[in-house]
Amino acid sequence: MTLGRDAIAGLVCLAISLVGLYFSFGLPQLPLVPVGPGFYPRIVLAFLAILSVILVAQDLLARRAPVRAAERRPARRVSGNGYRLVGLVFAVFGLYVAALPALGYRIATALFVAAMQAALDRPRDARGWAVLAAIAVAASAATYLVFDTYLTVLLPRGRWTNW
Amino acid sequence: MLELLANGLTTIVQLQYLLPLFFGTLVGVIGGALPGVTITMTVIVVLPFTFGLDPLQGLAAMTGVYVGGSAGGLVTACLLGIPGTPSAIATTFDGFPMARNGEPGRALWLGIWASCFGGLIGGLFLILVTGPLAAFALQFGPWEYFSLFVLALAMVAGLVEASFVKGLMSTAIGLLITVIGTDPITSVPRFTFGSPFLTGGFPFLPVLIGIFAFSQIMSDVEKLRAPRSAAAQDAPRALRAPQLKVLGEIVTRPFLLLWSTVIGILIGVLPAIGGSAANMLAYEQARKLSKHPERFGKGIPEGIIASESSNNANVGGSLVTIMAFGIPGDAVTAVMLGAMTIHGIQSGPLFVLQNPELAYGIYAAYILAHPLMVAILAVSTLFILRISMVRLAVLAPVVLALCVIGAYALNNTMDAVYVLLLFGAIGYALVKFGFPLAPLILGLILGDQLEINLVRAIMTDDNLLMFVLRPISGALLGLAALSVGFAIWQHARHHRRAAPAEADF
Numbered sequence: 001m002t003l004g005r006d007a008i009a010g011l012v013c014l015a016i017s018l019v020g021l022y023f024s025f026g027l028p029q030l031p032l033v034p035v036g037p038g039f040y041p042r043i044v045l046a047f048l049a050i051l052s053v054i055l056v057a058q059d060l061l062a063r064r065a066p067v068r069a070a071e072r073r074p075a076r077r078v079s080g081n082g083y084r085l086v087g088l089v090f091a092v093f094g095l096y097v098a099a100l101p102a103l104g105y106r107i108a109t110a111l112f113v114a115a116m117q118a119a120l121d122r123p124r125d126a127r128g129w130a131v132l133a134a135i136a137v138a139a140s141a142a143t144y145l146v147f148d149t150y151l152t153v154l155l156p157r158g159r160w161t162n163w
Numbered sequence: 164m165l166e167l168l169a170n171g172l173t174t175i176v177q178l179q180y181l182l183p184l185f186f187g188t189l190v191g192v193i194g195g196a197l198p199g200v201t202i203t204m205t206v207i208v209v210l211p212f213t214f215g216l217d218p219l220q221g222l223a224a225m226t227g228v229y230v231g232g233s234a235g236g237l238v239t240a241c242l243l244g245i246p247g248t249p250s251a252i253a254t255t256f257d258g259f260p261m262a263r264n265g266e267p268g269r270a271l272w273l274g275i276w277a278s279c280f281g282g283l284i285g286g287l288f289l290i291l292v293t294g295p296l297a298a299f300a301l302q303f304g305p306w307e308y309f310s311l312f313v314l315a316l317a318m319v320a321g322l323v324e325a326s327f328v329k330g331l332m333s334t335a336i337g338l339l340i341t342v343i344g345t346d347p348i349t350s351v352p353r354f355t356f357g358s359p360f361l362t363g364g365f366p367f368l369p370v371l372i373g374i375f376a377f378s379q380i381m382s383d384v385e386k387l388r389a390p391r392s393a394a395a396q397d398a399p400r401a402l403r404a405p406q407l408k409v410l411g412e413i414v415t416r417p418f419l420l421l422w423s424t425v426i427g428i429l430i431g432v433l434p435a436i437g438g439s440a441a442n443m444l445a446y447e448q449a450r451k452l453s454k455h456p457e458r459f460g461k462g463i464p465e466g467i468i469a470s471e472s473s474n475n476a477n478v479g480g481s482l483v484t485i486m487a488f489g490i491p492g493d494a495v496t497a498v499m500l501g502a503m504t505i506h507g508i509q510s511g512p513l514f515v516l517q518n519p520e521l522a523y524g525i526y527a528a529y530i531l532a533h534p535l536m537v538a539i540l541a542v543s544t545l546f547i548l549r550i551s552m553v554r555l556a557v558l559a560p561v562v563l564a565l566c567v568i569g570a571y572a573l574n575n576t577m578d579a580v581y582v583l584l585l586f587g588a589i590g591y592a593l594v595k596f597g598f599p600l601a602p603l604i605l606g607l608i609l610g611d612q613l614e615i616n617l618v619r620a621i622m623t624d625d626n627l628l629m630f631v632l633r634p635i636s637g638a639l640l641g642l643a644a645l646s647v648g649f650a651i652w653q654h655a656r657h658h659r660r661a662a663p664a665e666a667d668f
Contacts, residue, residue, distance in 0.1 A: 005596055005597065006326075006329075006596075006597070008596070009329075009596040009597075009598070013332060013336070016339075017339075020339070020354065023354060024353075024354075027351060027353060028351060030349050030351070033348065033349060033618075033622060034621055034622060034625055035618055035621055035622075036349070036351075037346035037348070037349050037351040037353055038353070039618070040342065040613075040614040040617060040618065041339075041342040041353060041354070044335055044338045044339050044342060045339065047331075047335050048332060048335040048336070048339060051328055051331050051332045051335060052332065054328050055326075055328050055329065055332065058326075058328060082384070082385035082386065082387070083385070085384050085385070085387060086381045086384050086385055086591070089380075089381065089384050089559070090381075090587075090588065090591075093563060093584065093587070094584060096563075096567075097567070097577075097580055097581065097583075097584050100567070100577065100580065101577055109564050109567075112560060112563075112564065113560040113561065113564065116556065116559060116560035116563070117556045117557060117560060120384065120387060120554075120555060120556035120559065121387075121554055121555075121556035135557055139560070139561050139564065140564075143561075143564060143565065143568065146212070147211065147212075147215075147568055147572070150215070151211075151212060151214065151215030151216075152215050153211060153214050153215055153568065153572045154572075154575055155568065155571065155572075156571065156577070
């Protein structure tokens, strides 16, 4: 029997709640308070574990029920390309977060905005690349100016660039 | 009360408060008009701008975003047939056909004035009801607070459209996030595994920003290569309408306006469901109560008035809940709650009593945001329409960079940015697995208070029956049980009618 989306989600949540329950019993019981630090987490984790089991059971029962394919509501399908793009965006954002402390806000943000634009809508000619670069520099400079200069919200300085 | 309100209005019209309110409303209108950018996203983007402001300036800006965003959705709903926000979906049903029938100005202005009237009536409710509700909430002990939070969580989990079990699980996940870190009563570290990064727990705002911003942006990225609607090319060039005639069309339907407004307010008061439910429900009610329901969907004014008056009235209702009880009425007020915490303000029943200047300043900002919204839309609708065509490739990185600023500026460390990334991935995964986000956010916000009040109640009296025997607490728990029962019945009925959806991956 294949597992559905809900069963997979239920099993993941069940595993998390069981691991959490295991660690919650290792928390110290303090003598001066009637309920220790593990009391409330155990309630939440047990609640999540029970719900996870129900979700898995619901999914398995729903899959056993003879629902004709034609009766199933078609969900919005996302193409493999769509997921690749999402993965790419996450990767670029991850690199941005990693680069921030080293390069500083201004450089890292300009690179990030440029990379994201190139990933989502790659320019086809030199003019397109120039517009992309201009938007990247302008976005970085404008946000820096507004936040760091006018709103006195300190933004990260680069460890390598000191800028 | 009137004196305090007059003081609030006098304060807000000063340039230092009026400017943030104006820019908040403008950004709200633009964000509301941008298809794919929700009001929550807009308020998240505006959040870091408020860090350098004083509390009333910041909250005025956010109130402006909320009011402007609730109305901004009607621009693209009426003129392009694409709702700018989920709270303007029902506006599309009659607004777009009316615009297609050669009356785009009439459709737009019916929506603008209905939003304004609905919002102002919602403001009246906000001003009149918040104080007495807060005074009532002052009688609450830990038992009542615990039961109130349980009621809020039960209602949210039950009211979501997805599976009830998933609604409850989403709540539990939100609560679970709050138990990581130091125990709020005994200060014992829990589930930190010796990591100093986890000792303080996950800060609320980066979690919220990560979950909402990423789930929204990634959903838009998924659809990026899909063929785009050609509606934008058909956008009207002129939006004139006879104002007196349009106003007449609204005021000659007082019952429709009032009933839709009441629906909006009541939906707003309920925790964590917002304008998206209000406009659909008000539209359905308007159609049911109409003498000519068959005309709905073909471009009649009733459809626009019902939808737009309810979604702006919803804002007033949401603000009541946050100001009287400290419970966010929806995701936007959840961000506002976070902003209040950053400014050192504790929302809840004592807020109105201890900070009347601030509370009435917020009321005044809310009222003043409506004429500002009308003025902004009057002057710049065609300009906003052009902005709404901005490419996602430009919008997404700028929004994400602002999210990073919002997270980083909380305590000037990268830790909050890492939390943002982590919960961005978790939020996207949860959406892909079909988990509703509203219950998670409410669980996240109420988790600490739920635990503190539960433990306080037990430390005061270890008789657990007290939760049921104390009248207010018992009544609240009874309502929570009813809410769960109703949700189970409703979902079972819905399940019988519709076969399950297939996974989309």
